[in-house]
Amino acid sequence: MKAYYSDRFVLPLPEGHRFPMAKYRRLRERIEHELPQVSLHEPEAATDGVLALGHAPDWIERLSLGRLTEAEQRAIGFPWSPAMVERSRRSVGATLAACRAALEDGAAANLAGGTHHAGPARGEGFCCLNDVAVAARLMQAERRARRVAIVDLDVHQGNGTAEILRHDASVFTLSIHGARNFPFRHRCDGDLDVDLPDGTGDAAYLDALDGALRALAERFEPDFVIYLAGADPYEGDRLGRLSLSIEGLAERDRRVFAFARERALPVAVAMGGGYCPEIERIVEIHFGTVREALAHARAGAGRADPRVAAS
Numbered sequence: 001m002k003a004y005y006s007d008r009f010v011l012p013l014p015e016g017h018r019f020p021m022a023k024y025r026r027l028r029e030r031i032e033h034e035l036p037q038v039s040l041h042e043p044e045a046a047t048d049g050v051l052a053l054g055h056a057p058d059w060i061e062r063l064s065l066g067r068l069t070e071a072e073q074r075a076i077g078f079p080w081s082p083a084m085v086e087r088s089r090r091s092v093g094a095t096l097a098a099c100r101a102a103l104e105d106g107a108a109a110n111l112a113g114g115t116h117h118a119g120p121a122r123g124e125g126f127c128c129l130n131d132v133a134v135a136a137r138l139m140q141a142e143r144r145a146r147r148v149a150i151v152d153l154d155v156h157q158g159n160g161t162a163e164i165l166r167h168d169a170s171v172f173t174l175s176i177h178g179a180r181n182f183p184f185r186h187r188c189d190g191d192l193d194v195d196l197p198d199g200t201g202d203a204a205y206l207d208a209l210d211g212a213l214r215a216l217a218e219r220f221e222p223d224f225v226i227y228l229a230g231a232d233p234y235e236g237d238r239l240g241r242l243s244l245s246i247e248g249l250a251e252r253d254r255r256v257f258a259f260a261r262e263r264a265l266p267v268a269v270a271m272g273g274g275y276c277p278e279i280e281r282i283v284e285i286h287f288g289t290v291r292e293a294l295a296h297a298r299a300g301a302g303r304a305d306p307r308v309a310a311s
Helices: 022-034 057-065 070-076 082-105 131-141 159-165 202-219 246-262 279-298
Strands: 002-004 039-041 107-110 148-152 171-178 192-196 224-228 267-270
Touching: 002 082, 022 039, 022 279, 057 082, 082 107, 082 131, 082 224, 082 267, 107 279, 131 148, 131 159, 131 171, 131 224, 131 267, 148 159, 148 202, 159 171, 171 202, 192 202, 202 246, 224 246, 246 267, 246 279, 267 279
Parallel strands: 002 039, 002 107, 107 267, 148 171, 148 224, 171 192, 224 267
Antiparallel strands: none
16 A cells, blocks of 8 residues: 655744644654555645646645735744745645555555645645645546545544535535534535534544444445545544544544445545644554555455546
């Protein structure tokens, strides 16, 4: 199985910034040491033309050249720099590469990504460019998939993804998230949003997930899944407000991959958020997701039917 990393492109942050940038490097290093069956690759940066599948050209240009207003920079939460733009493009490129690899091997992963708050002409919540929405559109443009399901299990609602894809009946956006969490205003609803109260634990979360996956299967027939596997529903996450254990999150992953395996669907994974002060907890959760993706690939599940591209 292939996994794509972009942690070499380090985003310079002020001292004390709450975003745990080190988690990406530590996740890659743990995979190198413990999962030799996963081959690690550095992605290419997404081009302007590819990004325009999900974003307005004016936004791509202003972001790239650093012509953002102070309010736009505050909404993103990162200080602008050329390194921020390069890292954002590489992260989108990693999800694009993971999607293509998943169609060959059954599963693949971006060891970052999940930047689901970026809308057509804005960024917010540590998200500049929306990797999952762009990837869904590109897989269709390349005739690699017809109908894509985005299963977003970050603790925050995927408002940017929903906004980009809200008029696209060929992509289904499912988001399970905390009801009283970011984004607090101007939220764009997806195809299926499940709001959970503060403190939701393993049992209630998994029941909600089962119900959401049943509803997805009843309403939509995907031939490809992009899974956004946030670590921030964890009980120790400082931005999460839910109360899942590490084992509960592992069971979440198993159920998503079981859903895909029952339908012979390839799965591309993006990591999403994770803000626990103990970075090793975040790494443990994401490592478990990669391990489940590897099991999905080993099972031979989800390898693409070559007739999809030809039809």
